[in-house]
Amino acid sequence: MRVLFASSEIHPLMKTGGLADVSASLPAALKRLRHDLRLVMPAYPAAVARAGTLEEIGTVTLPGFPADPVTLLSGTLPGTRVPLLLADAPRCFQRAGDPYRAMDGRDWQDNHLRFGLFARLIEHLALGRAGLDWQPDVVHCNDWQTGLAPVMLHLHDRRPATVFTIHNLSYQGLFARAAFDALDLPPELWHYQGLEFHGQMSFIKGGIAYADHITTVSPTYAQEICTQQMGNGLDGLLNHRADALTGILNGVDYKEWDPSRDKRIAANYSREDMSGKARCKADLQHHFGLPGRSGVPLLGHVGRMVPQKGVDLLLKAVEPLLSGGDAQLVVVGSGDPVLERIARRLAERYPGSMGLHVGYDEDLAHRVEAGADVFVMPSRFEPCGLNQMYSLRYGTIPVVRRTGGLADTVVDADPVHLASGDATGVCFDEATPQALADALARALALYHQPAGWKRLVRNAMAQDFSWSRSAESYAGLYRELVAGR
Template sequence: MKILMVTAEVAPFSKVGGLSQVVYFLAKSLAGGHEVRVFTPKYGIIKPKLPFREELHHIEVPTGYHGTKFAKSLTCNVLTTTFGRVKTYFLENQEYYELRSNVYDYSDDHIRFFLLSRGCLEWLIHQREKNSWQPDIIHLHDWHTAYLAEDIRKNGRYRRTFYRIPILLTVHNFHLQGKLNFQYLPENERDDGMIPFHHFFHEELVKQNPLLRGVLLADWVNTVSETYTQEILTREYGEGLEGVLLKYRGKLSGILNGIDVTEFNPRTDPVLEFNYSSYNPKIRKRNKAVLQKEFGLPVRPEIPVLAYAGRLSKQKGIGTLIEVLPHLLAEFDIQMVILGSGDLSYHKDLQLLAEKYPKKIGVHLFPDFKLPRKIFAGADLVVLPSIFEPGGIVAMEAMRYGAVPVVRKTG
């Protein structure tokens, strides 16, 4: 089968959260028996070690709806490279990708990711015109790519060419539905998905919910665990879409996330100073000392080391952790290491705790792609107090390295 995955991020090129890893691991696994292609933006932060080849030069991506008078287009290129048996295509645009220092959190994210979807379809049209590779199925990931579902189903330019291609939408987190927090809008102001998407620069485009439309128009929708699939049918977890999800539950399923155990392998991981396995677990203790030194803590093998590695956000429960940490540190002989970045108020609280308990807590408040593995290889417990957690990749990684995850019952 020929599978096209469209995603806002994919490891190792643009690695922000768990989405990038899941897409890469899944694509790599499926490539063992299928033809898999990944389509993603070429962000300015991507500094490839592998050679990129220009696949398509100066493709004009229309920014208006087919049949309207809005004729402005955006000029893009399509580059490609192969990593881990997976051929990846990159949509290049100076204004919306190349000149941005981050992947997310821009006021025009709705434009940037609409461009990704439509740029992908324009690339597919060029592919078809030269009788080149075409997908048997299109696999979309999260709201950033759900614009593509409506373009194929409702936009005449793409409908007549791609309508028969089935669309799978994987939702990794229903809390993220677009640039706006649609779930907090009054019901009479929420998008119902009936009016077609406006052109890229229309002031009302940001108010149109791409995730809702993806759910309505995809042939199948799946989430990253069976439990989360049941949770999103409730008001507590449905994020305002529970009514739609209940109506369309016949095309909804959950498939548990996974990790690449060949890549996450303490026996061969080059990041670790001391490699180990289940056959020689005593060696793991040496990584505990390495971790304590990394975070500026006294090397004490006899006490428990707790760890948190992830986004510093309300969803991840970091506020709860910060609330209980003073009691834990004052009353128990433990150490705590924290790696993450996010809400600056959490940064400040954690820095104050580190100053108050310099021998008990160490913090690294910046992104680091290698440090999590050192944490999982050296910590005794990994704390995951998430308010909700659709899939729980971090818990899987921690267990792979021999750390015990302490989690909230969710996801």
């Protein structure tokens, strides 16, 4: 099948979160299944610089955007054979900062126009109106930045099938009513069953309401977003469309995340030969200026410092362990200034027990996965999560809250699962510092039982969350949708 896969970020061209990893790995897996897939993403300056050789293949002027002709740049996603299209519209995308925010951390005021233009381009590519000798059978859109594309395509009788994937429902692309008017959309779309959402315009609601099928990134998250507690006001619509909603678990790119061949870590190791992991732990301790205490468990956390990720729970729960010398902690991430400040104070208070890197560093993320003994993910909600799956492959036992994809990928080391031999981590339920502290205590008790810990680590490393299964699920969905049209 011919598939157009649209995303606002794709690793290694541009990355702010897991969306970028998925938007690289899933298309590559679909390509290996011999589907004719093309990627499309905005041509941010950093993306153009990292994309390698690019060729201008045409210019498109889109309805509603006469002053912003889009030049299509064609290439190949680095490290793959997946064809890549970058949408070069300088006024919209040639800016410093990340794809959505200026250097001061505030959202670009014209994000509705920037991603409205991107959606128009997706529509034109889907309908064969962009000057390419190619038209897709399926258009696969991802998160709010592409949410208007299924809306625009819904207005055409002869069109490809559309899939819209929710990676995180809490980011909705909400704008004032004036944004709807500025995008020159049909007035009949402004109603409570369309793009209107409590007086605002919602890009993500457009994708949910008008795509032929909706997916999200784990089975449990698909159930959770249909509840009032986690539906972000869209649970009614999601329940209405429940027959067209599927949870497909994200996968892991084991070419990038495998300790036996990872070039970013101090020493390679495998399930059969774990000797290199001790060197990775010593390397991580040295990097953060922590004493090289091999018998003390080293906890790791990589992620955005936001309440969703439960970083506040971690910083509260771990302090008694740091003050007593019972564990060390390294944290890599940035986000909420208040949480960053709390983390800095904790690192200053316990310089021999805690290391902190404010910001994101891909190399350091790999070193944490390889060097830590325990990876802590106390997320209040987690659509899928990738780090817990990376941790399993690296033999770094995940301690996770039982939610979303964390619940789907980590088996709790309770007495029953330890006895049956299928435990892979430690899970807890309540989003409180005490519940996390109790889970960490269980993990540390297991750590101090070397034979049992070794069995737990080996079982974790045996788990397979490769993209092949997920890609097959998406390919099957595509076939059903194309047959249905």
